[in-house]
Amino acid sequence: MSQKQDDIQQPPETLRIHLKHERGAGHSETSASVGGDLKRRRLNSPSSSSNSITSPPLVSPSLPAIPLLYHLAVSAHHASHRHLQQAFIPSFAIREEAIDGPKSTTPAFDQYKRPETVVHDPNAADKALGLLLLALDLLKAGLASMDLSDKERVAFSLEFGVVAVKVLKGSEGQASAKNQEKGVSNQVERGKLVGDVQDAVASGLFLAKGHSYLRNMRQQLEILNVRLLFMQNKAHLAKRIVRQALEIVESGEFAHRYTLLLLPLEFGDAFTFADSMGLLDEFQLIAQREKHFQVFQLAQITRLHFLFQHRQWEQVASALDDLAISIDYDAEGPEVSIKSAWEAHVALHFMLFRCLWEGRIGNDATVKVLLKRLYLLMDDTSDRGVFEQMRASGGTILICCPTTSRPPQRLHVQVTPPNITYLLTFLTTLVCRRDFMGATSSCKSLVHSGAMLECANVARADEMWDLGFSSFHGPADASNMRLQIMTIRAEVMMEKATALLYRSSFQEASQLLSEIVEILRAQNIWQTHAPQLCLLYAQFAHLLGREQAALRCYRACQALIKPGSELGLVVAISMFAAAGKLVNALEDHSRRGEIQALAARCRASGSAGLIATGYLLGSLTEVERVASKKKLSSAYEASQRSNNN
Structure with a gap:
């Protein structure tokens, strides 16, 4: 098949022009020949000429149709990702005022007087999906041919499966979006496409198993088969097939084994926490035994x-310590040296996780040092050009699996792109x-x-809406990247709303909360963020003295969260306060017992904020004044150590 592909490297337009030229040349030569004969002899009548002279028919050169179909399908497939960057940018980020930059009131944005704005294509998502559909039609036409060799049919099946998965995921994301106009995604017959891709993958997998030289394509088809099962919510069957595939993987095929172990983790909702940890334990054990350090990280x-x-x-601290040893991180030593995109990814995420953990347990001094090192590391990584490489590929990088008996194997891994890493650092x-605290301009x-x-709100080069994509990505990946940014944006808005409520800026807080509601609904992330939003509205009503409205919002929040969670503990304490049950708690023994139970749960938590709250509640219900002051002092110390976080 590779030989046939070499014969059709020129594009179809060139082929068509070439054929026209040949036909024209042939016609000219024939006319000249006839013209020459007219000077020498008399032409016969048409009837006698047809009997005596037989002109040879014009023969067009034969085109290798099967390789041409495959070549055009692959070209359409690879061309589709060229439109993903435009599909990733939301329409609200392309505005007329973007020409002059945002009207910012903060000094930090004075440098953006003439930003380099992005020219947007509103039809980019439909174009990307349309090219994938074109590739599917071409591949389906090729699969219908009876002249395919086994190798060609396996190659067509593999490409058909890869493209079909992108179409299924992309059409699902676009068709489910609210207020979606009728577009290419609504033209996809998902049920029929699922049946077609299952048949193609099964046929290709059956043929590939019969030829050892098709091992690479067989492994890719195995991955596709499992992915399709997970997409159809057939998790149990998918897990069984993964186990069967792992049993027959050769000892040296580390990249394929790692891919099989990691694939189920993409569909984490289909697994319990224990199942996920079991897969990770097996994955980590193999990487440690084979000394694949990047895979281990x-x-x-x-x-x-x-x-x-x-x-x-309870497991976070030890996991962070293990990762610190793996990357040679020393809190008192020199800055971490970055030599590759993978090292940058691991070091940055280690520091982000460490900041969140230290902030949770109330070590504000440690968080301050970590954030300083984190920003320096990001600047150094950017100066070295590592972020540019990651941005251009959409965050896909290669990690190495060295072996002694054969060439090193590599894994393509999707990591967090630089623009989202910046936003996570910000959040x-x-x-x-x-x-x-402080004035509005300095808070x-x-x-x-x-x-x-x-x-x-503005798409500019080298900022949050500037992200490239590779041929590994599809329309669904662009939508998911945009959703991640919009989710971070909503969480930043909630942090700002909390600050406004704390500062009694109620009018601004009300307007911001309304904007948050619109974003959560538009991005279809209401379900995951509704508890936090209900809590904010409850605190808003509570601060305004509307206890009944606050209690309704607290109950709504309580109904949306898991029993026994830390957020549930916060809501329970807030409901006690809104109902006035914290006042004169010593006079009611039953109420005092409930408050003391809440205080004990708070002190047993690992959160510095809840520990301080537990001591405060304990001081309210303590009969002895000295013991009450001691608990109040403990609450103050915990708050001071965490810098009131």
């Missing part, structure tokens, strides 16, 4: 992500070092959040 970073996501706080700074929580929100 990938397992450690993934473990930290799951620990934070599932609130497994981490706001969360870990809240500061609501850090207001100034920092305001600067970030102004930057979010």
Whole structure:
């Protein structure tokens, strides 16, 4: 098949022009020949000429149709990702005032007088999806041919599966968006496409298993098969196939084994926390045994992500210490030296996780030092040009799996792109070092959040809406990247709303909360952020003295969260306060017992804020004045050590 591909490297337009030229040349030569004969002899009549002279038919050169179909399909597939950067940019970030930059009131934005704005294509998402659909049609036409060799049919099946997965994910994301106009995504018959891709992948996998030289394509088809099962919510069948595939993987095929182990973690909702940790343990054990240090660090970073996501706080400290040893991080030593994109990714995320952890347990001094080193590391990484490489590829990088008996194997890994890393650093700074004091122009929580929100409204080069994509990405990846940024933006807005409520700027807080509601609904992230938003509205009503409205919002928040969570503890304490049950608590023994139970739960938590709250509640219900003062002093010390965070 490779030989056939070499024969059709010129594009179809060139082929068509060439054929026209040949036909024209042939016609000219024939006319000249006939013209020459007219000078020498008399022409016969048409009837006698047809009997005596037979002209040879014009024969067009044959085109290798099968390789041409494959070549055009691959070209359309690769061309689709050229439109993803434009599909990633939201329409609200392209405005007329972007020509002159945001009308900022903060000194930090004085340098952006003439920003380099981005020219936007509103139809980019449909163009990307349309090119993928064109590739599917071409590949389907090729698969319908009976002249395909086994190798060609496997190649067509693999490409069809890769493109079909992108179409299924992309059409689902676009078709489910609210207020979506009728576009290319609504023209995709998802049920029929799922059946077609299953047949193609199954056929290709069956043929590939019969030829050892098709091992690489067979492995890719195995991954596609599992991914399709997860996308159809057939998690149990997918897990069984993963286990069967792992049993037959050759000992030296580390990249394929790692991919099989990591693939289920993409669909974490289908697994319990214990199942995810089991896969990670196996993954990490293999990487450690084979001395694949980058893969080992990938397992450690993934473990930290799951620990934070599932609130497994008792395991976080040891996991952070293990990662610090792996990257040779010394809190008292010199700055971390960055030589590659992978090292930058691991070091930056380690510091982000460490800041969140130290901020949670109330070590504000440590957080301050970590943030300083984090910003210096980001500046150094940017100066070295590492961020430019990561930005251009959309965050896809290669990590190495060296082997002794064969060439080193490599894994393509999707990491956090630089623009989202910057936003996460920004959000981490706001969360870990809240500061609501000072004038409006100097309040850090207001100034920092305001600067970030102004930057979010304009698409400019080298900022949050500037991100490239590679051929590994599809329309769904562009949508997911945009959703991540919009989620961070909503959380920054909530931090700003908290600061406004704390400062009694109620009118501005009310307007901002309304904007947050619109963003959560528009981005379809209401369900994940509704508890926090209900808590903000409850605190708003509570501060205004509207206790009944506050209690309704607190109950709504309580109904949306898991029982026994730390947020549930905050809501329970707030409901006691809104109902006036914290006043004269010593006079009611039943109420005093409930408050003491809440205080004990707070002190047992690892959160510095809850520990301080527990001591404060304990001082309110303590009969002995000396013991009450001691608990109040402990609450003050915890707050002071965490800098009131």
